[in-house]
Amino acid sequence: MSTLNVWVLSADTQSERRIDPHISVEQLKNKLELITGVPVANQAISILNSLEDRTLVVALNDDARPLGYYGLRDWHVLKVEDTNPSTSFTGQLTDVSQTEKFELSEEQYASRTDTVLAYKQRNKVGRFAPKSEADEAPVEDVKIPVGSRCEIESNEPGLSKRGTVRFVGPTQFGTGGGVWVGVEYDEPMGKNDGSVNGVRYFTCLPNYGAFVRPAKVVVGDFPVLDLEDEEEI
Structure with a gap:
């Protein structure tokens, strides 16, 4: 076994x-630093059973011992923990929990001039491209x-x-x-505030607006539902 x-x-x-199982734990640590x-000096190494089964097999607690002494075998996992991450910044490169996210509302995005949306509008690309009369679908x-x-x-x-x-x-x-029908719901059952992709079609509170196809709309005398209108449970 080489x-x-x-x-x-x-x-x-x-x-x-x-890994050569004949090298010592100390030699292994020098390789693992790279x-x-x-x-x-910060390394605490343990052997886990596998990537799928991360059961602890043994901790490598004697730097003078060869790896073979600990029963290291193919596809074991050498887990390296940093005992003093504050000095080496271990884990901070992948930890995004403290990173402030940059977010824009649809209105703020639509007002910017350095976005893909603005480029398409300026250059009349995609849905902003001019359409000939032949391309225009008849409006139902x-x-x-x-x-x-x-x-x-x-x-x-x-x-x-409703x-x-x-x-x-x-x-x-x-x-x-x-054709689409824009509806302002009586309750926050919608998905928008009357605007979609930076284009405003009507105005309402966030999550009160929705767009549906006409076939799903029934027009009539539909008063706002009160709690008293609901059946008792």
């Missing part, structure tokens, strides 16, 4: 290596008055989504063209 195939695992690395970035005649009360077909049995029609017409989102 060399063994093992896994080396640390806070920042995971790699497959070939692989894991953990200083020799939808008799759903803006401002009318409505109820929306739901995929959940027994769930009623609201007010705020928009009827074609949009810049979706595939296949056609």
